[in-house]
Amino acid sequence: MRTLLSIFFNVILLLNTADAPINKNKIVGKIAIPTEVPLLKRGSNQKYCEEEPASPRKKQIDQENHPNRHVVVSFHSLDFKATISPTTSAIMNQMEKTFVPKVLPITQGSTVEFLNSDTEVHNIFSMTPRATFNIGRRQPGKSVPQLIEKLGLVELRCDIHCGMNASILSLDTPFFTKANASGNYEVDGLPDGNYKVQVYHYSLGFVEDNITVKGGGVVTKNLNLVKP
């Protein structure tokens, strides 16, 4: 009986494999992003955020690290479970009392290296359920690895520096990218099928949509983060 069941499931598996999409599709598009950060900002760490006069380097980092430049678009198959492997070179840097990047997309199960490139200590912690950690104050120049097993957002804070915050976006798909400064993006290698499209902006949160790709072509999918 056990042998018969095993043969049955293997045949089912073989049939599924035979039906598995083989075409590789490309999705391109543009994400409409509001030019201004929304009215209510989150994550100020609840201290007196007395701003310091910013150094030219800090201003440059703030510009490059603006949430609008870290919009993540990801495609999640609705037909099959995509195989994911850990993201390589997943680095969350700390420079000029700022997490760089503001949003770090990774695949679930990746190890993120927390690198301190400042001249002082930071205390990085996360209170996100199922992803709580506190790596403590670490020497500049040293990186500390942290395995991220949770799926979804992991919110980062520094207990020492007010307003220092960022997100790790842990994904169950290998099909993701960041939009460029103009909002344009391109994701390649998607097998035929139906997908949930997910866009994440640090200040605006998530926007979702659906898309179907087939035939190995190029599909355009524009998305909108601007509220009407």
Added chain:
Amino acid sequence: MNRNTCLVILFGFYALGLWGQEKTQIELNGTADVEYLRGGNSSHYYLNGVHKDLKTGAVRPLELNLLAKIRFNPQLSANFRVQMERDEGLKFDQVRLAQANVQWNPQESPWQFTAGRFVTPFGLFSNLQLSTARTFVDVPLAYGYFANISEQIGQVDRLGNGTQIPINGRNEWGIPLLYYNGYANGLKTRWNFAPGKASWEFALTTASPNLPKNFRFDPLNYGLITRLKLQPKYFWKHGFSFSHGKFLQADLLNDNLIDRSGYKQTLLGTDFVLGFGHFELSGEAMGAFYQVPTYSPSTKKYSTNQNFQAFSAWVDAKYEFPFLVGTYAAWRVETLQFSGTWDEAVLRNSVVIGAKIKDFILIRSAFALQSIQHSNATGYHAWRTSLTLYF
């Protein structure tokens, strides 16, 4: 300050921000604290932070804060904090506009300018105004213990705790070395002359930083406050503070003084923060030098230009438990000493356990043992357990 005035000012600026420019951004935050407190038999709000009517144990709201930052453009912003707290630690009905300033950060410049009501630059603890930034529930002795110098009548022996002089319907208890709410009015500049290594702040204010009711402007008063912040090593931050100013508050009792300008305080302070791994050691030491009149309640006469000194120091040792994220334990030892016999020396030991339950919930439970020199009373201990919610 009147509660309605606070709200009108706050929402006036809020409306201004909305009206101002398309690029205006507004950040809002808030905190709400409630606590269970219980104290020894000799408890008094001005001595151990526990009102005598609550010493047998009570649950009370501790503080409510609404913070707003209106950013008109990358260079110009306005900052507000409306604070509600208990009057002398009892009735929850005090509303203050604890922060209301306009800040200018010129482009490509290491300078910053602030005008209005801002956090005094003196000392390490002044910037830890919100409960979410503090390790303990209570403030250090230098900020919370009321010494025998009053802003209306100068130095008086055993003021409040023996010598009872009613002013505005209340017995006067004096003022601490530094006002615990830490705000000052005036102009402040900050020069970040070695980014990441050193910065310097300088403020011209309407009074010395020990004055609680510094919203009232008295032409006799002024304050100069300055602070140098250094970072000698990546794990070590060090500060040096200096202030000098006057703090007279006009009252019928001091009307007969010929020279009413002699309420002066000079403060010198140094502070440090050492941090490595999950451990942090921080502390502060300061010396307060007063030139004030001495008032004799029996003769109702003043002796002008008397000199008094007070010294205070505190050290916090804090350890965050890495295996229980969000939790910590800390110990504080602190003292307040006075030159001569114009007040009694105080020693306090405190321990606290804290836990950040969620990203917006903080619980702390602290116990303090306190002794006051030459005092027969031993009942100055205090239990304070607080719950803080914030967004």
